[in-house]
Each structure stands twice: as C-alpha cells, then as structure tokens.
Amino acid sequence: QSALTQPASVSGSPGQSIAISCTGTSSDVGGYDYVSWYQQYPGKAPKLMIYDVSSRPSGVSNRFSGSKSGNTASLTISGLQAEDEADYYCISYTSTSTPVFGGGTKLTVL
Amino acid sequence: QVQLQQSGPGLVKPSETLSLTCTVSGGSVSSEHDYWSWIRQSPGKGLEWIGHIYDSGNTNYNPSLKSRVTISRDTSKNQFSLKLTSVTAADTAVYYCASPRASRFDSWGQGTLVTVPS
Numbered sequence: 001q002s003a004l005t006q007p008a009s010v011s012g013s014p015g016q017s018i019a020i021s022c023t024g025t026s027s028d029v030g031g032y033d034y035v036s037w038y039q040q041y042p043g044k045a046p047k048l049m050i051y052d053v054s055s056r057p058s059g060v061s062n063r064f065s066g067s068k069s070g071n072t073a074s075l076t077i078s079g080l081q082a083e084d085e086a087d088y089y090c091i092s093y094t095s096t097s098t099p100v101f102g103g104g105t106k107l108t109v110l
Numbered sequence: 111q112v113q114l115q116q117s118g119p120g121l122v123k124p125s126e127t128l129s130l131t132c133t134v135s136g137g138s139v140s141s142e143h144d145y146w147s148w149i150r151q152s153p154g155k156g157l158e159w160i161g162h163i164y165d166s167g168n169t170n171y172n173p174s175l176k177s178r179v180t181i182s183r184d185t186s187k188n189q190f191s192l193k194l195t196s197v198t199a200a201d202t203a204v205y206y207c208a209s210p211r212a213s214r215f216d217s218w219g220q221g222t223l224v225t226v227p228s
Binding site for chain 2: 003034036038045046047048051052057089091092093094096097098099100101102103104
C-alpha cells in the first residue's frame with residue numbers, strides 16, 4: 001500500500017485560512033469515508049482532530065474542518081493561530097482493512 | 111475515553127527482540143468492535159503503521175514488517191503486546207500503541223523511544 005501524498009510544508013499568517021491536502025486512490029481515500037487527521041507537536045503523541053472525513057471530536061476547535069473530493073481529502077484550518085504550528089498527518093482506511101498514512105505536513109505560522 | 115499505558119525497555123541490542131506492552135483502561139482488548147494498534151515514528155520521520163489485533167484475536171500487519179512482527183493480547187490483564195524480532199538500527203523509533211479503530215486513533219499511549227545501537 002503506497003503512502004498517501006501530503007505537501008511537505010504549508011505556511012500562513014495569523015488569522016488566515018490554510019488547507020492541507022491528502023491524496024490517495026480509489027482503494028483508500030476515494031473508496032471510503034474513513035479519513036482522519038492528526039496534529040502532532042514535537043515530542044508528543046499525535047492528537048485526533050478530524051475523523052470520518054469531516055467529524056470533529058469533542059473538544060477540538062471548530063476552526064478545524066475536513067472535506068473530501070474524489071481521491072483527495074483536505075484539512076482546513078481557519079483563523080490561523082500560533083498554537084496551530086505543528087505537524088499534521090492524514091490516515092485512511094483501505095480495501096485491505098488496514099490503514100494507510102500520509103507522509104505528514106509541517107505547518108508554519110508566519 | 112480509553113487510556114493506554116505503555117511499558118517496555120528503551121534499549122534493545124541488534125538482532126534481539128523488541129518487546130512492548132500496552133495496558134488498557136476504560137476499555138477492553140476483548141471488545142469485538144475495537145482495534146488495538148501499534149504505530150512507530152523514526153527520528154525526524156513520519157508515522158508508520160505496524161499492525162493491529164482485533165475481534166477474537168485476529169491480526170493484520172504492515173507487509174514490510176510482517177515477517178518480524180507479532181501482536182498478541184492478554185485478556186486477563188487487559189493488555190496487548192508487540193514483538194519485533196531481529197532488530198537493527200533502522201528499527202530505532204518512538205513506538206506508540208493506539209485505538210480504537212482500524213484507521214481512527216482517538217487514544218494513544220505516551221510513546222516509548224526504543225533505541226537499537228548500530
């Protein structure tokens with residue numbers, strides 16, 4: 001199973017909106033509504049931010065939203081804040097009943 | 111929410127077996143709906159799925175590690191474990207246990223840095 005494709009880095013200024021893409025195939029992202037997104041700070045465990053493409057766990061800011069079109073899922077962060085600077089990973093369910101991970105995106109808040 | 115507590119050595123010699131355990135609270139490793147996973151992250155790199163155990167003890171493994179990995183569970187202790195044989199320096203990573211779905215991880219262990227000296 002090939003890894004999902006994410007941009008290595010994205011950046012934005014405080015208050016702006018940014019989007020991080022996650023591209024797969026019809027056997028993973030495009031075939032199931034089971035894409036999740038994670039935020040990871042250095043030295044910390046990842047934290048679930050979005051699941052099932054666009055659902056937000058309790059306690060996650062509504063500035064975080066998810067969507068999907070075809071084989072590409074996206075995480076959008078609106079009203080960018082300094083605390084959003086972190087690494088972000090997407091994960092999708094696949095046709096082999098196993099997960100496939102994205103390579104990660106480093107978000108820099110300018 | 112399920113809490114996961116990892117235990118195991120942080121240093122493993124080359125060619126030996128890496129063994130880690132994850133103790134579950136607030137959930138059950140016997141649950142037929144939950145998946146209990148191991149994930150690792152090499153220094154400065156992305157996340158890599160190792161495998162999971164689910165249902166009545168079924169397992170799935172990353173094909174790239176399958177020949178060396180065993181994930182098992184102890185229902186009496188509500189724990190699940192990872193064994194990775196014949197380790198090399200390339201297996202140096204932070205290892206995480208996670209749950210509860212095949213591709214959705216609400217709960218994570220604290221992470222264990224396992225170093226295999228070269």
